[in-house]
Amino acid sequence: MLLKADTLKVACSNCNLRELCMPVGLSETELQRIDDLVAVRRRVKRGATLFSNGEKFTSLYAIRTGFFKTCVVTEDGRDQVTGFQMAGEIIGLDGIVHEHHTCDAIALEDAEVCVMPFHRIEELSREVGALQHHVHKIMSREIVRENGVMLLLGSMRAEERLAAFLLNLVQRLHARGFSQSELVLRMTREEIGSYLGLKLETVSRTFSKFVEEGICDVRQRHVRILNPEALKAIVNNPSCRD
Structure with a gap:
């Protein structure tokens, strides 16, 4: 459960993880617009769920501090871990295709995430080319990661x-x-x-x-x-x- 009392506004331009999760080479004006993209920063306690399988997809999350795991429940009731995510990485991409999340995201330690409403990302991406390119890079990296996992499980x-x-x-x-x-x-x-x-x-x-x-x-x-x-x-x- 997210602690709404702990939501905070945060500026991307002053974040020391900016180069890891946001485009580089932006103008002052573009940086200000990116700052406006981040709605709030939320704290998630260890063991709490950021989003759940089946939940309506509304936002992507940039992890500011902490670790998460993503997992799904198999047919026999076991939790299958599908990934581990850390500070500077974006989580929630699974929800884009069907507009609902397909896994659970659980904090492995106390964490903070920056909430980025996806409709705002889409709007701003049409105006700031660097942001659109960056989102595409993030999606491509996720595909490469998935391929790497398949290699791990299939041949190693x-x-x-x-x-x-x-x-x-x-x-x-x-x-x-x-x-x-x-x-x-x-x-x-x-x-x-x-x-x-x-x-x-x-x-x-x-x-x-x-x-x-x-x-x-x-x-x-x-x-x-x-x-x-x-x-x-x-x-x-x-x-x-x-």
């Missing part, structure tokens, strides 16, 4: 899946100014397994294997990558595949 072994996941996560965090070799996992091993199509035991066993081989140091949710080249070699070595 457990070691490759977890190595690719860690490399992707640390790369995204590094783009936001965090360490290139250390990270805190905001998601559980069970959630990682759901996303990667692996059992919890397999995820834990693979983490232990990486520790034994000196690739990572793992202390609960704190992960330090000691040998990034070894992780890359696991992902890029076709002989590891069945």
